[in-house]
Amino acid sequence: MTQTAAHLAPGAKDAICEALNQSVAETAITTMLAQNFHWNVTGMAFGPLHDLFQKIYEDHFTAQDDLAERIKALGGHAEGQLARMLDRSKVSEHDGHASDTDMIAAMVSAQDTLAATLAGTAAIAEEHGDLLTQDMAIARGQVHEKFAWLLRAHLG
Numbered sequence: 001m002t003q004t005a006a007h008l009a010p011g012a013k014d015a016i017c018e019a020l021n022q023s024v025a026e027t028a029i030t031t032m033l034a035q036n037f038h039w040n041v042t043g044m045a046f047g048p049l050h051d052l053f054q055k056i057y058e059d060h061f062t063a064q065d066d067l068a069e070r071i072k073a074l075g076g077h078a079e080g081q082l083a084r085m086l087d088r089s090k091v092s093e094h095d096g097h098a099s100d101t102d103m104i105a106a107m108v109s110a111q112d113t114l115a116a117t118l119a120g121t122a123a124i125a126e127e128h129g130d131l132l133t134q135d136m137a138i139a140r141g142q143v144h145e146k147f148a149w150l151l152r153a154h155l156g
């Protein structure tokens with residue numbers, strides 16, 4: 001049975017908001033990772049990589065806001081503390097000292113992790129009949145898989 005925000009049981013809302021907070025945290029940490037690489041990447045492909053990392057952090061900055069505001073639409077609390085985000089994130093920070101190919105590999109890994117987290121969020125939303133959150137999570141997961149492909153293509 002489908003459910004909208006106004007009719008979801010409290011337990012269902014809690015489970016969905018928890019999954020969304022996980023998605024927000026990993027999206028936010030990856031936003032910073034992409035800006036870090038945008039600043040520090042070097043090599044013959046500097047121009048395209050500088051631009052691609054910018055596309056990623058701009059996309060993720062908007063997405064973390066959309067995901068957090070979905071939590072608010074569901075009546076939950078959007079966790080906005082960086083320390084808590086880092087604690088729970090399966091994507092790690094990076095010191096920014098790495099070759100271009102190592103940065104690409106690290107960002108592919110972050111995008112794969114995010115795609116899995118968003119797919120998991122979609123599954124939890126589906127379990128509770130929340131098709132509207134499910135749709136948002138699926139759409140975000142697809143964006144992360146596309147970025148993973150765009151990045152992987154540089155590695156040959």
Ligand SMILES: [Fe+2]
Nearest residue numbers: 038039050054
């Ligand atoms: Fe810039």
